[in-house]
Amino acid sequence: MAEDILTAQIEREAILRCQQGDQEAFRRVLDFHGDHLYRTALLITRDASRAEEAVQETLIRAWKKIRSFKAGTNLRAWLNRLLVNCISNLSSRKQLERAPEEAAFSVADTGAGPEQSALNAETAAMLQSALRTLSVEHRTVLVLRFFNDLSLPEIAESTGWRVGTVKSRLHRATAALRDAVAASPAGIARFSEEVSS
Amino acid sequence: MTSLNDTTQLERQLSSLFRAEAEQAHLPLGTWQAINPRMGEPNAPSVLWRLSNAISFPRWRNPMKVKYAAPAATVLLAAIAAVLFILLVNDEDEGPVPAATPTPELQTPSPRPTFTPPPATSTPEPTATVVPTATAVPTATPLPATKSFPVALQLNSEPLAEEQVVEQWTDYLGDTEVVGNNQFNTVLTLCQDGTGRIRNVGGPSAEMTWSVAKSGQSWNQVTVQVLIPGQDPTDPPDRFAWRLEHGADGLDVEEYDPVAIVDVSGERCTA
Numbered sequence: 071m072a073e074d075i076l077t078a079q080i081e082r083e084a085i086l087r088c089q090q091g092d093q094e095a096f097r098r099v100l101d102f103h104g105d106h107l108y109r110t111a112l113l114i115t116r117d118a119s120r121a122e123e124a125v126q127e128t129l130i131r132a133w134k135k136i137r138s139f140k141a142g143t144n145l146r147a148w149l150n151r152l153l154v155n156c157i158s159n160l161s162s163r164k165q166l167e168r169a170p171e172e173a174a175f176s177v178a179d180t181g182a183g184p185e186q187s188a189l190n191a192e193t194a195a196m197l198q199s200a201l202r203t204l205s206v207e208h209r210t211v212l213v214l215r216f217f218n219d220l221s222l223p224e225i226a227e228s229t230g231w232r233v234g235t236v237k238s239r240l241h242r243a244t245a246a247l248r249d250a251v252a253a254s255p256a257g258i259a260r261f262s263e264e265v266s267s
Numbered sequence: 268m269t270s271l272n273d274t275t276q277l278e279r280q281l282s283s284l285f286r287a288e289a290e291q292a293h294l295p296l297g298t299w300q301a302i303n304p305r306m307g308e309p310n311a312p313s314v315l316w317r318l319s320n321a322i323s324f325p326r327w328r329n330p331m332k333v334k335y336a337a338p339a340a341t342v343l344l345a346a347i348a349a350v351l352f353i354l355l356v357n358d359e360d361e362g363p364v365p366a367a368t369p370t371p372e373l374q375t376p377s378p379r380p381t382f383t384p385p386p387a388t389s390t391p392e393p394t395a396t397v398v399p400t401a402t403a404v405p406t407a408t409p410l411p412a413t414k415s416f417p418v419a420l421q422l423n424s425e426p427l428a429e430e431q432v433v434e435q436w437t438d439y440l441g442d443t444e445v446v447g448n449n450q451f452n453t454v455l456t457l458c459q460d461g462t463g464r465i466r467n468v469g470g471p472s473a474e475m476t477w478s479v480a481k482s483g484q485s486w487n488q489v490t491v492q493v494l495i496p497g498q499d500p501t502d503p504p505d506r507f508a509w510r511l512e513h514g515a516d517g518l519d520v521e522e523y524d525p526v527a528i529v530d531v532s533g534e535r536c537t538a
Contacts, residue, residue, distance in 0.1 A: 216282040
């Protein structure tokens with residue numbers, strides 16, 4: 071708790087200095103939030119180079135607009151919103167609606183960490199394959215909800231959508247993901263096993 | 268085996284997948300170096316900024332140069348283009364440049380010597396044959412006329428008797444200069460009293476007398492005979508036999524192609 075307060079205090083000072091044109095202060099903000107932004111971008115785009123491009127564009131915009139940032143509000147949510155806008159622009163510009171065929175990650179190759187214990191390689195591959203078939207909007211709402219752990223109003227704030235829109239998109243995204251999993255060869259085989267048992 | 272038919276289970280698996288994937292991902296090390304040069308770009312891209320970007324204006328490493336030099340250079344280019352455009356428009360307004368300038372002798376003071384016009388009776392203007400010459404003899408542009416061409420000599424007038432024709436032509440050609448000849452580059456000054464002067468451009472000049480020798484085939488045609496003292500009057504050189512004709516296209520010159528008949532009343536013939 072004390073650490074959070076300290077972090078928040080440091081962040082406020084860094085933002086204030088950024089607003090005065092201090093690029094070094096902005097670099098510290100980048101050090102603090104950069105990884106999270108990149109991970110979010112990577113999970114949405116499913117492509118490392120596109121994620122890097124989106125993050126760079128987001129950071130440039132953040133630097134240009136930092137004076138409009140209101141002190142005391144959530145910087146991560148603000149950055150998230152810029153990122154979602156950048157990805158949306160990139161997707162309309164570069165036809166990123168569908169993620170590339172090659173997976174950006176290979177969960178099965180990693181060591182067995184605490185997160186992986188509940189996720190076997192087969193399920194992971196099936197989900198990754200299904201995620202690539204979803205639209206950018208659906209992947210965005212799933213990532214913000216299940217990776218960033220944002221509430222519906224927070225997702226609405228990050229995306230600029232209405233809460234009702236977020237709710238319906240989340241529902242459709244989940245349904246689309248389930249359909250995509252079921253339509254995959256592994257999903258069909260699994261369904262057959264469940265029926266026969 | 269985990270079932271994904273249950274929504275809650277699906278969401279849990281998805282959350283686990285995202286976290287597992289995210290654990291491997293880190294912001295690339297070169298990100299700061301990539302964005303740092305671009306941090307000097309103006310906050311609100313101006314039209315000039317977008318224009319300079321559109322024409323692939325180079326981005327310097329120094330952000331201050333990027334911020335000010337690119338728009339300034341674009342303004343400079345636009346100004347140069349505007350000046351060129353204005354000059355071009357002005358040139359078009361001024362019209363074509365005359366093909367040649369008159370000889371010094373023809374640059375008389377105001378009122379300027381003029382080309383003989385047709386009368387105001389709707390006949391076409393006299394046409395002068397344009398002859399390309401290598402020297403500075405006036406060629407294409409007739410001077411403004413101040414001396415009216417006799418109505419009686421026009422093609423659409425009633426034919427006159429030969430004496431009247433000679434009189435009319437003599438009266439008309441008096442106090443004029445017949446300018447230019449493609450073979451001899453001569454200028455003839457025809458004074459009203461029958462005297463005159465023949466000059467070769469760039470060469471000697473000589474006093475002479477002139478007369479309307481005959482009217483040609485009809486009243487609208489004339490031959491001017493020029494005699495230089497000392498020459499045999501029975502054998503005048505052909506070059507001094509000028510035949511002029513007022514035809515459907517106005518005053519025409521058939522021989523030796525004089526290109527302009529200039530009124531010099533009160534100027535060259537008063538001395």
